[in-house]
Amino acid sequence: MFITFEGGEGSGKTTQIALLREWLERRGFRSLTTREPGGTPLGAKLRELLLDVRSQVEPSAELLLYAADRAQHVAALIRPALQAGTVVLSDRYADSTLAYQGYGRGLDLAALQHITAFATGGLQPDLTFFLDIDPAQGLARRAQEGALNRLDALSLAFHQRVREGYLALIAAQPQRWVRIDADQPLAVVQGTIAAVVEERLVLGRA
Numbered sequence: 001m002f003i004t005f006e007g008g009e010g011s012g013k014t015t016q017i018a019l020l021r022e023w024l025e026r027r028g029f030r031s032l033t034t035r036e037p038g039g040t041p042l043g044a045k046l047r048e049l050l051l052d053v054r055s056q057v058e059p060s061a062e063l064l065l066y067a068a069d070r071a072q073h074v075a076a077l078i079r080p081a082l083q084a085g086t087v088v089l090s091d092r093y094a095d096s097t098l099a100y101q102g103y104g105r106g107l108d109l110a111a112l113q114h115i116t117a118f119a120t121g122g123l124q125p126d127l128t129f130f131l132d133i134d135p136a137q138g139l140a141r142r143a144q145e146g147a148l149n150r151l152d153a154l155s156l157a158f159h160q161r162v163r164e165g166y167l168a169l170i171a172a173q174p175q176r177w178v179r180i181d182a183d184q185p186l187a188v189v190q191g192t193i194a195a196v197v198e199e200r201l202v203l204g205r206a
């Protein structure tokens with residue numbers, strides 16, 4: 001099973017992925033935690049270029065660098081793990097490209113769909129959690145934690161378009177997505193995630 005986590009900055013995805021991983025292990029499921037950008041050695045180099053606030057990157061080049069990261073990630077890590085029966089948990093995946101480069105930057109959505117399909121060979125997540133947080137609140141959290149990356153530092157209006165983009169993606173494919181209000185205690189968010197995974201994975205209704 002391939003599970004992805006999406007959300008704006010400061011939505012707590014990373015913490016929730018770690019908690020889900022522990023939960024899966026307690027139930028005897030082998031899992032792999034990974035992220036985009038940066039899930040492979042090549043991806044780690046691309047991540048540095050993509051997130052460095054000093055990088056000058058045109059939107060089209062930004063898109064293709066995320067796509068290159070994803071192509072390597074799918075072929076070298078995600079597909080082999082899924083084939084070995086491992087549950088793969090990814091902190092961001094293709095929906096981030098549609099939300100950030102599509103709705104945020106304004107690149108053509110149909111072109112993004114083609115490029116993404118090429119990069120992934122058509123691999124789609126079985127389940128995607130959207131940890132929904134008000135962008136102003138998320139950015140404030142992120143700023144408190146320390147350095148803002150190149151995308152965090154974009155305007156509040158950009159991050160609001162990203163959130164609207166996610167809501168549009170959810171409306172288009174409601175069976176794949178679960179939207180969770182991320183402005184709740186950690187344990188409540190974790191409980192919701194575990195209940196959904198239990199239903200889809202443990203009870204075999206994926």
Ligand code: TYD
Binds near residue numbers: 007097151
């Ligand atoms: P990261 O520090 O991992 O942020 P977060 O903790 O919010 O996930 O940085 C990843 C950044 O890259 C984030 O701002 C979203 C952006 N991004 C895109 O713009 N397009 C993409 O396809 C992906 C995967 C990420």
